[in-house]
Amino acid sequence: MQMPLPSARVLAEKALIVKRLRAILPRDSVIDDPAETRAYECDALSAYRCAPLAVVLPRTTEEVAACLKLCHELSVPVVPRGAGTSLAGGSMPSADAVVLGLARMNRVLEVDYANRFIRVEAGRTNLSVTGAIEGEGWFYAPDPSSQLACAIAGNIGMNSGGAHCLKYGVTTNNLLGVRLVTMQGEVVEIGGPYCDAGGLDLLGVICGSEGQLGVVTEASLRILRQPEGARPVLIGFSSNEVAGACVADIIRAGILPVAIEFMDRPCIEATEAFCHAGYPDCEALLIVECEGSQAEIAEQLDLIRRIATAHDPVEFREAQSPEEAKRIWLGRKSAFGAMGQKGDYMCLDGTIPVSALPMVLRRIGEISRDFGLEVGNVFHAGDGNMHPLIIYNANQPGQQELCERMGAEILKLCVEAGGCLTGEHGVGIEKRDLMAVQFAPEDLEAQMRVKDVFDPKWLLNAAKVFPLQASASRRG
Amino acid sequence: MRVESESQLVEAVRGARAPLRIVGGGTRPVGALVGDPLQVAISGISLYEPGALTLIAGAGTPLSEIEAAVAAEGQRLPFEPARWGALLGAAGESTIGGVVAANVSGPRRVQAGACRDSLIGVRFVDGTGTAVKNGGRVMKNVTGYDLVKLMAGSWGTLGVLSEVAFKLLPAAPAQASLVMEVPLSEAARVLAAALGSQFDVSGAGWLPGVGAIVRIEGLEQSVSYRAGRLAEVLAAWAPKVMREEGAGLWRDLAGVAPLHGQPGDLWRFSVKPSDGPQVAARLGGRAVLDWGGGLVWARVAPGTDARKLAAPYAGHATCLRGACAAFEPEAAPVAALSRGLRERFDPKGLFNPGKMG
Numbered sequence: 001m002q003m004p005l006p007s008a009r010v011l012a013e014k015a016l017i018v019k020r021l022r023a024i025l026p027r028d029s030v031i032d033d034p035a036e037t038r039a040y041e042c043d044a045l046s047a048y049r050c051a052p053l054a055v056v057l058p059r060t061t062e063e064v065a066a067c068l069k070l071c072h073e074l075s076v077p078v079v080p081r082g083a084g085t086s087l088a089g090g091s092m093p094s095a096d097a098v099v100l101g102l103a104r105m106n107r108v109l110e111v112d113y114a115n116r117f118i119r120v121e122a123g124r125t126n127l128s129v130t131g132a133i134e135g136e137g138w139f140y141a142p143d144p145s146s147q148l149a150c151a152i153a154g155n156i157g158m159n160s161g162g163a164h165c166l167k168y169g170v171t172t173n174n175l176l177g178v179r180l181v182t183m184q185g186e187v188v189e190i191g192g193p194y195c196d197a198g199g200l201d202l203l204g205v206i207c208g209s210e211g212q213l214g215v216v217t218e219a220s221l222r223i224l225r226q227p228e229g230a231r232p233v234l235i236g237f238s239s240n241e242v243a244g245a246c247v248a249d250i251i252r253a254g255i256l257p258v259a260i261e262f263m264d265r266p267c268i269e270a271t272e273a274f275c276h277a278g279y280p281d282c283e284a285l286l287i288v289e290c291e292g293s294q295a296e297i298a299e300q301l302d303l304i305r306r307i308a309t310a311h312d313p314v315e316f317r318e319a320q321s322p323e324e325a326k327r328i329w330l331g332r333k334s335a336f337g338a339m340g341q342k343g344d345y346m347c348l349d350g351t352i353p354v355s356a357l358p359m360v361l362r363r364i365g366e367i368s369r370d371f372g373l374e375v376g377n378v379f380h381a382g383d384g385n386m387h388p389l390i391i392y393n394a395n396q397p398g399q400q401e402l403c404e405r406m407g408a409e410i411l412k413l414c415v416e417a418g419g420c421l422t423g424e425h426g427v428g429i430e431k432r433d434l435m436a437v438q439f440a441p442e443d444l445e446a447q448m449r450v451k452d453v454f455d456p457k458w459l460l461n462a463a464k465v466f467p468l469q470a471s472a473s474r475r476g
Numbered sequence: 477m478r479v480e481s482e483s484q485l486v487e488a489v490r491g492a493r494a495p496l497r498i499v500g501g502g503t504r505p506v507g508a509l510v511g512d513p514l515q516v517a518i519s520g521i522s523l524y525e526p527g528a529l530t531l532i533a534g535a536g537t538p539l540s541e542i543e544a545a546v547a548a549e550g551q552r553l554p555f556e557p558a559r560w561g562a563l564l565g566a567a568g569e570s571t572i573g574g575v576v577a578a579n580v581s582g583p584r585r586v587q588a589g590a591c592r593d594s595l596i597g598v599r600f601v602d603g604t605g606t607a608v609k610n611g612g613r614v615m616k617n618v619t620g621y622d623l624v625k626l627m628a629g630s631w632g633t634l635g636v637l638s639e640v641a642f643k644l645l646p647a648a649p650a651q652a653s654l655v656m657e658v659p660l661s662e663a664a665r666v667l668a669a670a671l672g673s674q675f676d677v678s679g680a681g682w683l684p685g686v687g688a689i690v691r692i693e694g695l696e697q698s699v700s701y702r703a704g705r706l707a708e709v710l711a712a713w714a715p716k717v718m719r720e721e722g723a724g725l726w727r728d729l730a731g732v733a734p735l736h737g738q739p740g741d742l743w744r745f746s747v748k749p750s751d752g753p754q755v756a757a758r759l760g761g762r763a764v765l766d767w768g769g770g771l772v773w774a775r776v777a778p779g780t781d782a783r784k785l786a787a788p789y790a791g792h793a794t795c796l797r798g799a800c801a802a803f804e805p806e807a808a809p810v811a812a813l814s815r816g817l818r819e820r821f822d823p824k825g826l827f828n829p830g831k832m833g
Contacts, residue, residue: 114668114750137674159618170616172625173593188809194746195770196579196590197629198792198804199832200814204592204625208618225674248527254550254646255695292676293705296698303695351614354528384528385616423616431619438619439609446608446821447621453816465620 001048001089001429004463004475006096010053010076017076018054021098024066029104031055040081040099044146045089045430047400052079052093059104061179061187061217068215069185071098077459078183080211082154083125085146087347088428090158090210094463102153105217108132117176117193119220122153126160129221138223141168144424145336156216159208161424166382167258167291168224170424172207179218180206183455193220205450210426211461213454227291230258232328233301236282236314240264243284244357246311247381250288251354253307255300260382261287261332264361267339267376267389268331274338277331280315286381287332335378336389342374344394346403347387350414351423354384360417364388364410371406373399385423386414412437427465435467444470478515480536482599482607482638488514489636490605495829498632500536500574503561506794507631507802507831516573518638521545523613529644530613532597535573535637542572546644554594554645556582558730563742564796573637579629582730583679583691586671586767588645592628597641600627600634603822608635615643626817632828634821648678648693652703653722656713657687661757664750664769666690666713671749671768673709675702681729682765688713689725732764732773740775741798743782747772747791755786803832 010017018032031037032054041049053076058064071078081091081101093099102123110119111133118140120129126147129140143162144150150160156178161170168174177191191203206213237243247260263271265283272279279285290300301318308316319325331338339345352360361377368375368390379387388410392403411421411431415438421431435444444466451458451474458475479485489496495511502515518534521542525531526549533542539557546552557575561568576598581590588594597611610623627634658666663682670677670690679691690710692702707715718725728734735742740762745755752769759782763774770791776782781800783793792804806814814832818825 113672114664115748116668116671159622161616161618165616169589169593170618172622173589182809186809188813189807190810192790193748194791195585195767196581196592196746198746198794199806199810200634200817201579201592201625201629202810202813204628205622207625208622225672227676228674251529251646252527252549254649256646292698293701295701296695299695299697351616353525353530353614355525380616383616384614418612419614420612420617420619422619423614424618426618427620435620438612442606443609444620446602446606446610446623449820450621450623450626450817453813453820 002468003050003094004468006094010096014053017074020070020074021054021056021067024070025056025058025063029057029059029063040093043084043086043089043091045087045092045428047394048089048092048429050093050095052097052099053095055099055101057101057104061181064100064181064215064217065185065187067100068181068183072184072457072459075457075459077462079461080153080157080215082123082151082157083149085150086154086158086426086428088422088426088430090426090428090464092429100215102151102217109218112193113138115193116223117220118223119218120152122156122216122219123151126150126152126155133223137226139226140221140223141174142171152219153216156207156219157209157211158426161385163259163261163380166260166380167256172204174222175203175207175219176222177220178203178206178216180214180216182214183457183460191220210428210465212451212465213460228293229297230289230291231297231319232287232289232325233304233319234315234317234328235286235288235308236280237284237311238282238314240284240361241358242311243286246286246308247357248354249307250304251382253303255303257288257300257382258291259289262377262379262381263332263335264377266374267335267378270338270342270376271331271335274341275330275334277327279331282314287328332378339376339389339391343391345389345391346407347389348407348410349385349387349422349425350411350419351383351385352414352417352419354381356417357381357384360413363413367406367409371402373403373406384419408434429464432465433467441470448474477512478517480517482518482601485516485518485601485636485638486605486607489601489603489826492826496826498636498828500571500577501538502568503559503564503566503570504574504578505564505566506796510829514636516636526551530615530641531644532613532639532641533572535571535640537572539570539572539575547647550647551644552647553642554584554588555591556584556730557591558582562736563732572640576628576637576640577630577632583681583726583766586680587676587678592625594642595624595628595640596643598624598627598637599639600637602635603824603826607638611641613641631831633818633832636827650696650699651691651693651720651723652699653718653725654690654703654706654710654715655687655718656710656715658713660763661753663688663765664753666710667768668749669710670706673706675706679726680768683725683729684734684762684764686725689729691726729764729766734764735762735773735775738762738775741778741780742796743774743776744794744796745772745786745789745791746770747789751789755789758786801833805833
């Protein structure tokens with residue numbers, strides 16, 4: 001992975017930059033000791049590491065604004081960081097960058113059930129947003145699998161999804177407003193607890209801009225009442241193709257489950273060995289979850305059973321109790337950990353049209369054989385968001401590169417099939433140089449123009465998202 | 477001028493020497509109407525996969541053509557696009573590109589999101605005559621910046637849409653409406669109680685002469701069950717439950733029928749739902765509420781600055797018919813960002829100049 005050379009000027013001015021930061025922030029909010037900045041050298045894409053110049057941990061929007069204003073004045077790059085759980089290297093630092101971490105900004109500022117929103121500081125973790133309102137029977141819908149740790153700021157940066165977004169949408173569909181600090185240190189209020197933008201939909205483009213347009217310090221989020229209940233079924237199939245056809249038929253039948261999850265044989269076997277969820281011995285399985293009252297769930301499951309039966313399933317297992325529901329989800333939720341038992345893994349995130357599922361799974365199998373690396377597929381089938389997990393050995397020279405080349409092949413396949421490189425993880429550094437597979441130069445140019453407006457000096461997280469060559473003239 | 481393909485559109489923009497007024501079906505003549513008309517007649521559904529809930533169409537495709545195609549497969553556009561022709565006294569057939577450019581959403585917005593939430597891909601031609609694509613045909617996509625959202629609701633001021641892609645939803649086989657004869661002042665409380673229930677409300681509005689209306693949609697048994705339970709929640713307001721015969725109420729609400737052919741300027745306020753009745757009361761004229769109170773449609777005396785009358789409110793107002801600025805003036809830092817975007821996407825100021833301020 002290529003990263004731009006750090007600015008020699010900035011590295012040489014480190015002492016001055018840290019001194020100026022200390023002058024505007026409390027003593028404990030600036031970290032520059034190399035032993036401590038190392039804790040920020042990577043995010044969840046841990047194959048790539050680089051300790052930053054310094055780390056700042058502000059407590060207020062005013063402090064964030066002061067930091068950004070100073071860094072702008074001194075032309076110092078800034079890498080915003082929520083909780084550092086990005087799988088795409090979205091918060092990986094460079095040696096000449098100040099990491100701006102939001103971990104200390106985690107308060108709930110306002111809960112308004114009558115208007116169905118919550119306003120929080122953006123360093124708050126995803127799950128603790130729901131934690132603040134579940135006692136009253138409400139929840140915040142987007143549920144990335146890192147939700148225990150990941151921050152709302154990062155969710156907004158990457159437009160995170162989750163298992164339940166088939167029904168509830170991703171972050172952008174649940175975000176009402178933000179307080180954004182621009183690289184120039186200006187505080188901007190965008191959106192709020194009302195519908196739609198009065199002018200251009202700036203909120204829409206800020207969400208998913210991977211921390212390149214500004215630092216979000218507060219967010220107003222749409223909240224929902226928890227459904228009366230939810231229940232999953234597990235359906236086993238004799239082939240990936242049949243499972244894929246069943247997904248399309250469920251959707252066509254007019255049922256909208258909250259989740260349709262897919263696992264293939266390598267994943268099923270790995271999870272069985274790992275957590276003994278009691279999954280059937282089959283080529284592919286679906287976990288379909290429906291919500292509502294008991295009667296409503298029964299009505300939906302009845303339809304799903306009829307559809308599945310036409311596909312001659314190996315097994316149709318309906319959860320009869322909360323314990324059985326838990327067991328059905330156990331394997332799915334342990335899938336990444338289970339695959340991790342087999343070795344190091346790289347998790348891909350391409351999305352494809354649901355209709356292309358059987359073809360893409362077959363091709364992934366062929367690519368796996370060609371490269372000689374095992375791959376397991378576990379993903380959100382209802383919306384075509386794949387998560388192929390490639391198993392490799394990081395300690396064996398050349399395997400990391402081989403794995404990355406294989407990952408690139410799979411992502412190119414997703415694009416060829418009519419899909420995209422990333423459905424919910426973001427581009428970061430990981431898929432930056434594959435962007436040209438999906439976009440023409442003029443498509444990328446249009447996107448980069450947006451950054452020109454928000455961050456004319458290209459100081460915020462600048463070496464991400466766009467191929468280095470494409471952004472070179474702007475990054476200076 | 478009329479263009480029937482993206483390449484014709486590119487030629488038209490490259491050859492333009494004077495500002496262009498971008499027209500779809502011409503049913504939403506809002507704000508400054510400046511420049512030579514450029515009618516986008518790039519029409520036709522190029523891809524429809526019912527099993528993947530996705531559809532791609534030319535921006536000039538009539539809305540009715542798309543609605544008919546998806547209805548034939550038991551599906552629908554989730555956001556219930558509304559027609560404003562009768563409301564604004566504009567003849568013509570709404571196009572899907574116009575719906576996107578205005579980010580028009582109907583009553584189901586409270587449940588299924590806005591037009592921009594269902595929009596998953598666009599192709600457009602910017603002010604330099606360059607065709608650009610963003611998003612795609614899959615419903616989960618975070619690859620690069622989301623210009624799809626930026627184009628929705630930009631009223632043609634950033635680029636001219638040539639193609640749009642949507643995610644669809646299954647059409648609900650059954651629906652029920654709960655009608656409560658309550659005054660406007662009481663409406664937001666009733667609607668909040670409904671929207672804050674567990675029963676997945678898909679519409680919540682207030683019509684003069686009718687009262688508060690709440691909608692449930694879905695599978696037959698589920699609709700019966702939820703309508704019954706919701707009636708218990710709302711018992712204090714004595715709801716009357718209607719089944720399919722209530723569908724007309726929602727057409728009236730989406731099209732704002734009570735304000736058709738009425739005198740006065742026409743305004744639309746997007747506010748915090750609990751503020752809706754108060755904003756409507758301050759405006760004083762005939763009003764309709766949608767989105768749980770968060771959307772206020774109102775007629776006011778000609779020439780009135782309704783923003784002053786309604787203040788203070790958190791949100792924004794659009795003057796659809798009248799002498800005031802059509803779009804809400806933005807705070808200086810937001811206006812600077814919007815201006816910067818327009819200058820970069822349309823450097824010669826060709827597209828709908830002055831429309832959004």
